[in-house]
Amino acid sequence: MATKKASPAASNDEVSEAEIAVHWQEEGYYQPSPKFIAQANLTDTDMHKRFSLDNFPECFKEYADLLTWYKYWEKTLDTSNAPFWRWFVGGKINASYNCVDRHLEKHRNKTAIHFISELENEPIQHITYQELYVRVNEVAALLRNFCGLKAGDRVTLHMPMVAELPITMLACARIGVIHSQVFSGFSGKACADRIVDSASDVLITMDGYYRGGAMQDQKEKADIACEDAAAQGHKVKKVLIWQRYPGKNSSPRPMVKGRDFIMNEVLKDYRLTRIDPVEMPAEAPLFLMYTSGTTGKPKGCQHSTGGYLAYAAATSKYFQDIHPEDVYWCMADIGWITGHSYIVYGPLALGASTVVYEGVPTYPDAGRPWRIAEELGVNIFHTSPTAIRALRRTGPDEPQKYNYHFKHMTTVGEPIEPEVWRWYHEVVGKREAAIVDTWWQTETGGFLCSTVPALHPMKPGSAGPALPGIHPVIYDEDGNEIPRGAGKAGNICIRNPWPGIFQTIWGDPDRFVRQYYERYNKKKGSTDWRDWPYFAGDGAVQSEDGYYRILGRIDDVINVAGHRLGTKEIESAALTVTEVAEAAVVPVADEIKGRVPDLYVALKPGVQASRELQERISQAVVTEISPIARPRKVWIVPDMPKTRSGKIMRRVLAAISSNQDAGDVSTLANPEIVDELRKMAKM
Ligand code: PRX
Secondary structure (H helix, E strand, C coil): CCEEECCCCCCCCCCCHHHHCEEECCCCCECCCHHHHHHCCCCCCCHHHHCCHHHCCHHHHHHHCCCCCCECCCEEEECCCCCCCEEEECCEECHHHHHCHHHHHHHCCCEEEEEECCCCCCCCEEEEHHHHHHHHHHHHHHHHHHCCCCCCCEEEEECCCCCHHHHHHHHHHHCCCEEEECCCCCCHHHHHHHHHHHCCCEEEEECEEEECCEEEECHHHHHHHHHHHHHCCCCCCEEEEECCECCECCCCCCCCCCCEEEHHHHHHHHCCCCCCCCCEECCCEEEEEEECCCCCCCEEEEEECHHHHHHHHHHHHHCCCCCCCCEEEECCCCCCHHHHHHHHHHHHHCCCEEEEECCCCCCCCCCHHHHHHHHHCCCEEEECHHHHHHHHHHCCCCHHHCCCCCCEEEEECCCCCHHHHHHHHHHHCCCCCEEEEEECCHHHCCCCECCCCCCCCECCCCCECECCCCCEEEECCCCCECCCCCCCCEEEEECCCCCCCCCEECCCHHHHHHHHCCCCCCCCCCCCHHHCCEEEEEEEEECCCCCEEEEEECCCEEEECCEEEEHHHHHHHHCCCCCEEEEEEEEEEECCCEEEEEEEEEECCCCCCCHHHHHHHHHHHHHHCCHHHCCCCEEEECCCCECCCCCECHHHHHHHHCCCCCCCCCCCCCCHHHHHHHHHHHC
8 A cells, every 4th residue: 555645734733633643545436336326215316416615505405305394494594693513504304203203104113213222142133113112101201200311401311232222213393302422431420521511400310331242331320420410510410320230230339319310211101102292393402413613622523303304314315325224233322423323313313223332343253244234234334434444454354254244334433544445445335335435523413525426436444535516625724615526634524514514612602603604704793604614623535536535633632432532521520630740642544443543742840751641641631531542651751842832732742642753843942852751652
């Protein structure tokens, strides 16, 4: 594989992922098979034309028409309070109705959710649409009558990958309650911050779940979350705890009287209760999804009901090629946006069968995903480059041992190396599957760039052209457009709004404007969408064929195994250790995870470095955030490389960690430190 270094997308003195990304050359094309094309949902070559800017925004009516509306909208897009876009204004809709009730007539007895325990000897649960309907109604009744929740209230979920998670989300949606699911692997403290920010009175969790063959104590995290939230001045009134095995406690933690309730116990009072779906305005928030950004504080991306669901459903239909008869498995976690859009809302809105798998892909061995695929007849598979790299390393020949056939596969979340792409295509996909490399973000609700699987050839390592109705532009630092095919990296933006775009940052509209729209805004106060390109925060290049290659983040975000982490979040976790004076995090390339964080710390005067302290700092990151943020190494350094104005030069640290040339360091306030750190890194 030929590699070359990407040109820097950002010119400030902070290192960005894009700056250190090592990238590959343009690859040759692969064609989708005639068999795939013959059955594909989208073969209409006019689609992109129909979604041209001339037809904007009315073109998106086609997406919204995939849903069932109580009341049709009056205005497709309201830009009067730009850049706070309002889609399908005046429309009334319910997401739970669209994902459940409307399928009963035709698909009552069809599996909606296949739940697979990590323990292979446990039977698979096949939950039909009828059963989903019954369970969603009962949970909605409990939330309304037992918890007193009503439309617009927020509820934090800290649930693992179990069928009860989509059931709980859909129950919230049924009564207009805004759910905020926090990735189960996040710590209790991280959960607390999100509870406080969203002002959730209710926390819903599960006592435990399996990961890597071991039962994890999730209830403990709920206790920590409530304690920490209380310390921040927010009292959680009720904690609802699903039992992993109904009737049995999988956590040794005691129940807190008056606060903790066993979900499946309380549900008995709501047996067969029906709750009419609440007719929600299209622009009512459906959920919050917290993600990392440039500051330490995670931001709650607020997604709408009508616009989001229309976009999730349409992109699932056309780019995931989901038909109601397909068995679709997205191996992401519902705690991330991929799981929301492409495990829960998209596939269920289309009436497909969606797979929820509890555990790690390589448990108990690297053949597990392929056994699941064979057993369930999965024909659409969706995962991340990190998972593909791990499966390739641990079981390169496993897929061929199993009799499954994928017609379609997705990769998402990080750039995929062409070599890894080829293994995915040849070995996992058995050269039969059409592959889409989908680029998008928590904020965008659904895909932005991808090939249309039956129309465009695939190009390894390239996300492909923009989706219909998405009109990207790559700007340089000064706001000049980089011409198509220039092969020059810049900041990728989207010229126009689309229905899946998030509405705001919960509780922080100023930050929303500042972070996503201010940079390339053409006219302050304008109500014309043309003046407000969406700034994605990624570096990208467009080749002559119009395909985009995404180089990585240009802000202080590290993409670790497809998980988005803020360097500032990790740094502030390190600073909770009292001996630490300064902390700086930089990304380092990792064969499996893509990127991992390296943590540099300088200690307060008089404090001695020790292994114990290194371990304590590392543990602080795990406690404050999650094991996924654990630094590869904690370097205790005598001093940080700094500019004369005292700013830490992360670019230099990143070069040291990656054993690369640090460039000109003569302008540093303390250039001599660079050699000292290099020697330390080599030891
Ligand atoms: O840097 C891009 C990278 O993941 C970031 C978004 O992360 P998150 O909000 O957690 O959403 C992940 C699931 C969509 C982006 O800013 N990214 C996402 N997809 C790709 C990608 N990088 C390269 N290729 C992709 N297909």
